[in-house]
Amino acid sequence: MRRFLDTLYWGAGWLAALSILGICAVVTLQVALNVISRLGGTGVNFTIPSYADFAGFALAAATFLAAASTLRHGVHIRVNLLVQRFPPRLTWLSEVAVLAVGAGMIAIATYWTAMLVGESWHYGDQSTGIIAVPLWIPQIPMVVGLGLLCVALVDTLVEAIRTGRPVLIDEGDA
Amino acid sequence: DTWDFPTPYGDGIFHTANIQQFAEEVEAATDGGLDFTIHSAGSLFPHAEIKGAVRSMQVPIGEFFLSRLSNEDAAYGLDSQPFVATSYEDARKLWEAQEPVITELLAAEGLMPLFSVPWPAQGLYTTGEIETVDDLNGLRFRAYNAQLEEFAALAGAAPVQVEAPDIPQAFSTGQVEAMITSPSTGANSKAWDFLSHYSPINAWVPKNLVVVNQRAFDRLPEDQQQAIMDAAEAAEQRGWEMSMAEAEEKTQELADNGITVYEPSEELVAGLQAIGQDMLETWDENASDEAKEILDAYRN
Amino acid sequence: MSDPATFAVLFGLLIALLAMGLWVALSLMVMAFVAMAFFTNAPEGLVLATTLWGHSHSWPLAALPLFILMGEILLRSRLSEDMFSGLAPWLGRAPGRLLHVNILGCAIFAAVSGSSAATAATIGKMSVPELKSRGYPESLILGTLAGSATLGLLIPPSIILIVYGVATEQSIARLFVAGILPGLLLVGLFAGYVAVRALMNRDLIPVEAGDFSLMEKLKASRRLVPVVLLIAGVIGSIYTGIASPTDAAAVGVFLSLILASMSSSFGWAEFKAALMGATRTSCMIAFILLGAAFLSIAMGFTGIPRNLAAWIGSFELPTYALLAALTVFFIVLGCFLDGISIVVLTTSIILPMVEAAGIDRLWFGIYLVLVVEMSQITPPVGFNLFVIQGLTGINILRVAKAALPFFLLLLLGAALITLFPGIVTVLPNAMGN
Numbered sequence: 001m002r003r004f005l006d007t008l009y010w011g012a013g014w015l016a017a018l019s020i021l022g023i024c025a026v027v028t029l030q031v032a033l034n035v036i037s038r039l040g041g042t043g044v045n046f047t048i049p050s051y052a053d054f055a056g057f058a059l060a061a062a063t064f065l066a067a068a069s070t071l072r073h074g075v076h077i078r079v080n081l082l083v084q085r086f087p088p089r090l091t092w093l094s095e096v097a098v099l100a101v102g103a104g105m106i107a108i109a110t111y112w113t114a115m116l117v118g119e120s121w122h123y124g125d126q127s128t129g130i131i132a133v134p135l136w137i138p139q140i141p142m143v144v145g146l147g148l149l150c151v152a153l154v155d156t157l158v159e160a161i162r163t164g165r166p167v168l169i170d171e172g173d174a
Numbered sequence: 175d176t177w178d179f180p181t182p183y184g185d186g187i188f189h190t191a192n193i194q195q196f197a198e199e200v201e202a203a204t205d206g207g208l209d210f211t212i213h214s215a216g217s218l219f220p221h222a223e224i225k226g227a228v229r230s231m232q233v234p235i236g237e238f239f240l241s242r243l244s245n246e247d248a249a250y251g252l253d254s255q256p257f258v259a260t261s262y263e264d265a266r267k268l269w270e271a272q273e274p275v276i277t278e279l280l281a282a283e284g285l286m287p288l289f290s291v292p293w294p295a296q297g298l299y300t301t302g303e304i305e306t307v308d309d310l311n312g313l314r315f316r317a318y319n320a321q322l323e324e325f326a327a328l329a330g331a332a333p334v335q336v337e338a339p340d341i342p343q344a345f346s347t348g349q350v351e352a353m354i355t356s357p358s359t360g361a362n363s364k365a366w367d368f369l370s371h372y373s374p375i376n377a378w379v380p381k382n383l384v385v386v387n388q389r390a391f392d393r394l395p396e397d398q399q400q401a402i403m404d405a406a407e408a409a410e411q412r413g414w415e416m417s418m419a420e421a422e423e424k425t426q427e428l429a430d431n432g433i434t435v436y437e438p439s440e441e442l443v444a445g446l447q448a449i450g451q452d453m454l455e456t457w458d459e460n461a462s463d464e465a466k467e468i469l470d471a472y473r474n
Numbered sequence: 475m476s477d478p479a480t481f482a483v484l485f486g487l488l489i490a491l492l493a494m495g496l497w498v499a500l501s502l503m504v505m506a507f508v509a510m511a512f513f514t515n516a517p518e519g520l521v522l523a524t525t526l527w528g529h530s531h532s533w534p535l536a537a538l539p540l541f542i543l544m545g546e547i548l549l550r551s552r553l554s555e556d557m558f559s560g561l562a563p564w565l566g567r568a569p570g571r572l573l574h575v576n577i578l579g580c581a582i583f584a585a586v587s588g589s590s591a592a593t594a595a596t597i598g599k600m601s602v603p604e605l606k607s608r609g610y611p612e613s614l615i616l617g618t619l620a621g622s623a624t625l626g627l628l629i630p631p632s633i634i635l636i637v638y639g640v641a642t643e644q645s646i647a648r649l650f651v652a653g654i655l656p657g658l659l660l661v662g663l664f665a666g667y668v669a670v671r672a673l674m675n676r677d678l679i680p681v682e683a684g685d686f687s688l689m690e691k692l693k694a695s696r697r698l699v700p701v702v703l704l705i706a707g708v709i710g711s712i713y714t715g716i717a718s719p720t721d722a723a724a725v726g727v728f729l730s731l732i733l734a735s736m737s738s739s740f741g742w743a744e745f746k747a748a749l750m751g752a753t754r755t756s757c758m759i760a761f762i763l764l765g766a767a768f769l770s771i772a773m774g775f776t777g778i779p780r781n782l783a784a785w786i787g788s789f790e791l792p793t794y795a796l797l798a799a800l801t802v803f804f805i806v807l808g809c810f811l812d813g814i815s816i817v818v819l820t821t822s823i824i825l826p827m828v829e830a831a832g833i834d835r836l837w838f839g840i841y842l843v844l845v846v847e848m849s850q851i852t853p854p855v856g857f858n859l860f861v862i863q864g865l866t867g868i869n870i871l872r873v874a875k876a877a878l879p880f881f882l883l884l885l886l887g888a889a890l891i892t893l894f895p896g897i898v899t900v901l902p903n904a905m906g907n
């Protein structure tokens with residue numbers, strides 16, 4: 001189970017990284033085409049239709065798909081100035097409380113974004129650019145990423161309860 | 175009751191001023207029983223999310239740019255189809271043909287249109303005078319939707335995607351050399367800082383639409399519903415007049431600030447209309463039956 | 475409940491959540507959710523979903539991960555190390571030495587990027603490890619970075635000036651031009667402060683090795699060539715019109731990859747590490763932005779900022795008193811809202827009262843950005859603080875303390891443009907009407 005979950009977070013993290021590379025590739029290609037159009041003069045022109053829309057969708061995918069892996073690597077930041085000075089037992093308790101609140105909040109977010117996707121799908125909402133994209137498609141990674149973040153929070157909560165100590169080590173504290 | 179009312183445009187835009195007055199009239203007619211908090215300039219929801227927010231009753235009422243929805247049904251986009259309706263009179267006729275169809279389309283989403291107000295007709299902004307369509311050949315032309323991309327291609331111009339806030343920079347650096355937009359947008363962005371020529375070619379007359387959530391509306395007592403309908407009718411009437419006044423005022427402002435404002439030559443108009451005709455033929459191949467119905471009704 | 479009471483309850487809740495150690499993004503989200511559930515009639519779940527979607531796919535935001543990736547590549551290819559070694563001989567005698575790289579680096583980067591988070595993340599990735607290893611005092615490293623990164627908002631291009639320009643129907647080109655001189659003024663204030671600190675305490679700043687002849691300096695400068703090429707390429711791509719400001723971020727990644735691949739120390743492993751690092755850092759920042767956006771919408775529904783602004787307007791203060799009151803108001807809001815939210819939530823109410831007081835709306839935009847810059851470095855919600863904690867692991871309160879002098883310098887900057895409004899208006903007026 002441990003290995004399965006870690007692989008899941010890792011895989012989603014890599015999909016996110018590929019999305020960012022995708023933004024980079026599309027935009028760089030468009031800039032290269034701009035240069036060619038400039039040099040080629042009249043009649044030579046190329047554009048990647050709706051490339052700004054696609055870059056935006058890829059950004060959303062990257063943000064949500066990376067969330068679980070970002071959490072497990074301790075990169076999501078928090079203010080633990082106070083908590084660190086607590087006695088160990090209290091530190092552990094507050095970690096459990098924080099993970100529970102976080103899991104609850106993200107569960108709510110996952111549920112309602114899933115509802116939003118359902119609505120986009122039901123009404124056939126489309127993007128407004130040159131290429132019409134049914135909005136539920138780029139919205140899917142949002143729900144998947146939030147769902148995975150929720151799993152990661154619950155996973156960490158279970159681990160913290162079982163081991164009796166905080167699990168996550170924030171980057172920089174290590 | 176207080177209704178949150180998100181709009182995409184700023185307080186100084188005549189559309190927002192018109193909505194402000196609509197709100198005041200409803201408040202007066204209902205003795206404060208129903209009042210509005212107007213969230214202008216996309217301060218509550220981004221423009222793209224307003225329709226969905228009204229549909230799912232996050233807010234009961236909202237405004238958006240009608241032809242944004244043209245990818246969902248061509249019926250929404252006819253007012254942004256170049257050289258179909260080019261005067262206020264034609265635009266009025268087109269809206270009369272559009273309204274029943276759009277009302278039915280939106281009803282399927284639980285929305286009811288209240289009133290629709292046009293922007294001034296769209297003119298041609300360039301860095302030099304354009305005498306015939308041939309002069310557009312090879313110019314880098316701003317395109318932000320499929321229609322404009324097709325228009326540019328047919329005119330032999332190079333379509334360039336530029337987001338609205340980047341326009342001044344894009345002109346200054348030569349990234350674009352021509353665009354079509356309203357005299358309002360041109361004057362508000364101080365177009366004289368970065369280009370020199372404007373021609374009121376009246377390419378199309380796009381509209382904003384105010385919609386209300388049907389369930390939210392049905393929950394109101396009858397007198398409040400009536401107050402909204404009355405104020406909406408007045409707002410539509412007033413909005414069209416404000417738009418006409420705006421067109422003159424802003425064109426004058428462009429001229430006063432040193433932009434060469436010139437009437438399009440007959441050759442230019444003829445050339446542009448030929449392009450419009452070509453585009454309509456492509457449009458016809460992809461348009462829904464409802465959309466074609468609108469065009470037939472408009473033409474007869 | 476009255477507005478001040480609601481405000482106090484929500485603020486207390488936010489502090490409690492943060493103090494418990496709940497992640498910043500989630501603290502903002504929970505606080506906004508509670509605000510919507512208890513103090514408005516709007517359906518909080520649906521609004522949350524709309525916000526998460528509506529604010530996550532914006533095109534200008536796409537530059538953020540790309541700039542962070544560029545910073546990661548420069549760091550891992552040692553190009554950033556070369557930059558400092560090349561500059562060291564030149565700045566060896568300047569009071570404050572390489573700390574000025576932080577300030578000037580941010581100023582140059584601000585001419586490419588429209589956000590202060592991207593500026594802090596990109597420059598900080600390179601400069602913090604380098605300055606630390608050279609023994610510079612932590613408080614000044616963090617302070618100069620936190621303070622100077624706010625220039626991303628003022629020096630064009632600027633996302634926040636675009637938002638203000640759209641909301642108030644003004645020429646964005648003029649707003650951009652108006653930001654230039656105040657931006658340079660702040661650069662001068664920051665550099666001057668560092669110099670004064672260095673002169674007051676000779677042992678504060680570590681000595682850079684040895685005296686250099688001109689030949690040696692020029693020789694060392696060869697190491698600056700790649701970075702200069704990179705900066706020229708990115709800025710050049712914007713000003714020749716082949717790339718929009720957002721496009722330019724991708725040009726930056728592309729060029730830095732080419733330059734890095736020419737150095738022997740950058741291989742496939744470094745590239746993978748840079749990409750994963752950038753993905754996580756930008757995820758962290760984007761989540762905080764989403765939390766802040768949801769809080770902003772929740773505040774829009776509750777109407778608290780609007781009512782507070784209207785309350786200030788009800789006193790009908792004279793010009794200077796009004797500006798002083800607004801400064802305090804923005805600083806208080808800035809403690810828990812981000813800059814763009816403040817502008818978006820309050821301009822509708824504030825602009826009419828400002829114009830009634832005879833204040834120019836162009837000038838006011840720059841003043842607003844300057845004041846909003848301060849909110850980037852005030853706890854508990856300050857974006858530059860978050861980014862720097864993310865980079866260094868140093869707690870935001872310690873970063874905020876290091877940034878305090880720069881907060882005061884921003885305040886001084888605001889006072890200076892109020893006393894000498896020409897600093898703002900002279901360049902745009904030169905453009906004509």
Ligand code: NA
Nearest residue numbers: 584587626631
């Ligand atoms: Na900037």
Ligand code: NA
Nearest residue numbers: 808849852855
């Ligand atoms: Na702050």
